[in-house]
């Protein structure tokens with residue numbers, strides 16, 4: 001007997017945490033149903049030594065999970081919202097967005113308290129072009145070096161002394177119970193987060209109303225408003241977390257305040273735009289901030305990144 005809900009999941013520690021979180025919440029909300037995990041190894045986890053933008057970037061992590069949904073081997077796929085492509089394949093859609101964890105980037109180091117404490121020439125590990133461009137713009141004297149792999153691999157490389165510090169998402173560390181590795185939360189004014197960072201989303205087949213109803217209680221409206229605004233910005237700029245685009249929304253009274261950034265990875269040109277808008281129409285806000293960035297020259301910067 002297949003379970004009532006089969007969750008397709010990657011097998012990295014963070015992906016498994018997210019899948020178990022959704023399973024446990026479903027079981028609490030609907031006592032008596034059965035939930036199973038279907039693990040799959042994503043190509044994104046295997047290719048460690050080249051930038052994501054070069055290996056098919058968008059959706060690398062997501063594709064195998066989506067195939068399992070379309071084949072009927074699984075009912076849902078659980079994703080970090082910042083890794084989910086802006087468009088869904090025919091027949092699939094985002095059903096819910098769960099409550100956001102801390103969205104900021106984390107400064108992680110065994111020797112230094114925060115970014116300001118790093119001496120000139122210190123080696124900082126990240127493979128995110130978004131983190132790199134902001135880091136270089138703030139601290140052109142640092143040396144940014146490439147770093148990929150799952151959270152544990154990155155921490156190991158730091159501990160082995162390859163880097164003076166690394167930048168990770170606070171959310172991943174907190175979820176993996178390694179929040180004590182966060183030496184400093186980097187203010188969003190210094191490292192504006194990626195669209196969707198810290199939020200978990202659940203994808204289903206569009207025609208699967210049974211599963212959609214089971215999932216409904218997991219939806220967190222305020223998080224969804226923020227993430228929809230952020231993703232609308234990314235969608236208008238046609239790029240996700242593999243390109244140097246940041247997008248971050250918060251509530252301010254009954255409005256949403258969205259800040260966006262596009263930067264040259266070398267830190268030499270960083271464009272910023274922001275706007276406030278109705279929380280009833282997050283998409284319109286995302287598009288308008290994206291258009292301000294385009295007016296300022298974002299398309300040229302992004303084209304350079306894709307050509308590298």
Ligand SMILES: NCc1[nH]cc(CCC(=O)O)c1CC(=O)O
Pocket residue numbers: 080081082083151167168169170171172196197198199200241
């Ligand atoms: N691209 C990998 C990835 N996808 C989601 C997270 C962290 C957790 C989250 O944002 O929900 C991470 C690791 C990182 O950026 O440090």
